[in-house]
Amino acid sequence: MRRDRTLGCLLAAGALVLAACSGGEGGGGSERGATTAASTSSAASRPATGVEVAWATTMTGPTREDEIDGVAAADDGSVWVTGKFERSTTLGGEELTSAGAADIPLARFDRDGAPAFVRSFGGAGEDNLFDIDAGPEGAVGTGWFEGTVAFDDVQLTSAGSADCVVVSFDDDGVVRWATSFGGPGPDGCNEVVVSDDGTVTTSLDTAGGWSSPAGDLGTDAGREVVLVQLDADGELRWAGLVSGPGAQRGKSLAVADDGSVALGGDTTGDVAAGDLRAARPGRRTDAWVSIWSADGEPEGLAAWGGSGDDLAKGLAFGGDGVWAVGQFEGAVEVGDDRVDAGEAADLAVVRVALDGTPSLVGTVSAKLPLAGAEVTAAADGGVLFGTPNQPGTALVTVDGVRRPLEGDGAAALVWWSPDGSVRGWTLPGKATLGADEIARVDDRVYLDIVIRGDGNVAAGVPLTADAKDASVWAVDLVAA
Numbered sequence: 001m002r003r004d005r006t007l008g009c010l011l012a013a014g015a016l017v018l019a020a021c022s023g024g025e026g027g028g029g030s031e032r033g034a035t036t037a038a039s040t041s042s043a044a045s046r047p048a049t050g051v052e053v054a055w056a057t058t059m060t061g062p063t064r065e066d067e068i069d070g071v072a073a074a075d076d077g078s079v080w081v082t083g084k085f086e087r088s089t090t091l092g093g094e095e096l097t098s099a100g101a102a103d104i105p106l107a108r109f110d111r112d113g114a115p116a117f118v119r120s121f122g123g124a125g126e127d128n129l130f131d132i133d134a135g136p137e138g139a140v141g142t143g144w145f146e147g148t149v150a151f152d153d154v155q156l157t158s159a160g161s162a163d164c165v166v167v168s169f170d171d172d173g174v175v176r177w178a179t180s181f182g183g184p185g186p187d188g189c190n191e192v193v194v195s196d197d198g199t200v201t202t203s204l205d206t207a208g209g210w211s212s213p214a215g216d217l218g219t220d221a222g223r224e225v226v227l228v229q230l231d232a233d234g235e236l237r238w239a240g241l242v243s244g245p246g247a248q249r250g251k252s253l254a255v256a257d258d259g260s261v262a263l264g265g266d267t268t269g270d271v272a273a274g275d276l277r278a279a280r281p282g283r284r285t286d287a288w289v290s291i292w293s294a295d296g297e298p299e300g301l302a303a304w305g306g307s308g309d310d311l312a313k314g315l316a317f318g319g320d321g322v323w324a325v326g327q328f329e330g331a332v333e334v335g336d337d338r339v340d341a342g343e344a345a346d347l348a349v350v351r352v353a354l355d356g357t358p359s360l361v362g363t364v365s366a367k368l369p370l371a372g373a374e375v376t377a378a379a380d381g382g383v384l385f386g387t388p389n390q391p392g393t394a395l396v397t398v399d400g401v402r403r404p405l406e407g408d409g410a411a412a413l414v415w416w417s418p419d420g421s422v423r424g425w426t427l428p429g430k431a432t433l434g435a436d437e438i439a440r441v442d443d444r445v446y447l448d449i450v451i452r453g454d455g456n457v458a459a460g461v462p463l464t465a466d467a468k469d470a471s472v473w474a475v476d477l478v479a480a
Contacts, residue, residue, distance in 0.1 A: 051413060051425045052476045054444075055113035056458035058451070059105060060469040061089035068448045068470035070132035072139055073439035077111030079446045080139045081472055084128035085120075092118040100124035104143070106173055111444065113474060117173045123149040126162065128188075135194030137232070138170040142202045144188030145180070154178040164189035164204045168234060177234040181226075183210025183217070189228075191253035198232025203250030203263055213239035225250035227263050227292065238296035245269040246280070248288075254315040254322065254377070259294025262322045262352075264312030267303065274298035276356070281305050281333060287312040289324050289352045300356030306332035308345070314375030316383045319418045323383035324350040324358075325375050334360040337398065345369035347387060349416050361416060362397045366390035372436045382417040386447050388434020395422050410456070411435035411449055413475070427475060429458040435473075445475045 059066045059081075069083035081091070084102045088095060092107050092115030103122030106129075109115050121127065125146025132141040145165050148157045152175035156165060163182030166189060170176050181187065185207030192202040204226040208217035213236055214226045225242040227250070242248055246269025254262045266285045271278050273290040276298050280286045282305025289312050291300035304310065308329020316323045328348045331340040337360035339348065347364040364370060368390040375385040387393070389412045393405040397420055405412055407426030411434040415423045427435075427447075437448035449471050456463040458473055 050478055051427060051445075052478050053427060053429050053459040054474040054476050056429075056449075056461065056463060056471055056473040057092060057109065057113060058463050058465070058469055058471045059083070059085065059089050059091040060464075060466050061085055061087060062466050063087055064468040065102065066469045067128075068437065068472060069128065069130045069143075070141060071437045071439045071446045071448055071472060072132045072134040073441040073444065073446055074108075074134040074139075075441060077441055077444055078116065079109050079439065079472065079474070080132050080134055081105070081107045081109070082129040082132045082141050083470065084126075094118035096120045098122060101126045101146070103127055104129050104141075106141070106169070108171075108173060109472075111474075119173055121149060121151055121167075123147050125158075129165075129167070130188065130190050131192045133192050133194040135200075136196060136198055138168065138173075138176065140192055140194050140200050141167050141169070142189035142192040144186070151175045151178040156180045158182055159210065160184040160187065162186040162188060164202075164206075166192070166200065166202060166230065166234065168200075179230075179234045181213065181228070182206070183208065183212070185209060190250050193253055193255040195255055195259070199237070199259075200230040200232070200234070201253065201255050201261055202228050202230075203253055203265075204228055205249055212241075214241040217241075223247040223249065225263070225265060227261065227290075227296070229261075229296065240273065240292060240296050240298060242271060242273050242288075242290055244271045252289075252312050252315040252324070252326070252374075254317050256317040260299075260317070261292040261294075262289060262315045262317060263292065264289040264315050264324055264326075266309070266311045271301065271303055273301050276301040278303035278356070282310060283307055285309045285311070287324070287326055287328070287348075287350075289315065289322060289356070289358070291322065291352070291354055291356060300352070300354055302352050302356040302358040304332060304334040304350070304358055306330055308332070308341070310348075312350075314373050314383075314385055316375045316377035318377050318383060319381035321354055322352045323361075323375060323377070323416070324348075324352055325373050325383065325385050327369075327371055334358050339363055341365065345371070347373060349383070360398050361420060362395065362422060364414060365392075365394050365396055365402075367392035370434075372434070374436055374438045376438050376440050378415055378417070380417050382415060384413065384415045384438070384440065384445075386435030386438050387412050387414055389426050390434070395424050397422065410458075411447065413445065413447075427473065429456075429473075443477045445477065447473045447475060449473055
């Protein structure tokens, strides 16, 4: 996801604050801090009173397959949107029609919500961009495609049932270059980060059986994850492999100022990165996070889990380590800490040291299961993420202090700081489900929120879904 831009410490009237704010002057201090830039926005220089929804837009069609899987904030405050749709959908006032099973929508909206362009790509098969990140010359999207697809003048054909695709767009949504990776099975690229020099880092989930950028892969070891870095023109720089006897998935990615990379996901067995090994501590799927040098050498590896399914869904560098946020079920052990989600599924907030040592920071709990969450780094070295505002949602610190999240909005923003303090704001408005994708520039946050039916309201405007539809909300952190 897009690296964030600087925001000051938010001591919001009406917001939930569980401990003293850590200062907001930027508590990173480490050369591996999250990528940030100086900001002159009002929220960066003054405390905030809360959040306001500036605008929202939907991607709506007749099926339940309208998905916004990637949002990216550009430096000018505009937002890139992508994902998938089936049959037809309407986005930014433009009706798009699929050429096959599922096609890729692509749109860019300015800071005020006006569409700069809306277009689509696809062939006869299932085509989907799972993520997008804004960069110095536009944006880069990653996902998968089946069969043959024309990305403007670049025609790609999958080697197997589905291949990973990496596509670079200019500011007007015109394809600059596109490339693919894959073997005989289903292969796809998930998260993507574009660095300030245009370097592209992504992760590829593969079924093996081909000569990948990380070397020859067998077909008998389950699914594996290939970490891939390309230069600004799409040429391969390096690649690494996360493997093991079970199945691995790459679900989260972050890149630090010095080029270090954090890659995470889940596994059904022990996990390996280069010469590093981490035993699977749980009984079903466990979370893992790997840390890599700027030239692709593995430097740290952690895994945690318990009785249920556990996942590292969002990563962000900050301070002297990496934040990891993701779902866990039942009882789970994170380093020396143990926490229990009970019968629901909660979110764990974890700090992973650069050598791969994990420690629990806190949890987000609710009476109903919580999913997600994508994250972005905060200027104080902390982490910001969205979560559904389910009944009984509460923020829980590692020492057991539990405070309910107030308000009945559709979703909430949560900010955990390095000193363990946490703040949360419910979003004014209503929607059926909660937030997952997140991007931020200055005091503007963009969230992907799934909606169903009518009764959904954002910025005072009704949002109606044909079935299950996607929407993007522009949320401002308001200065005092």
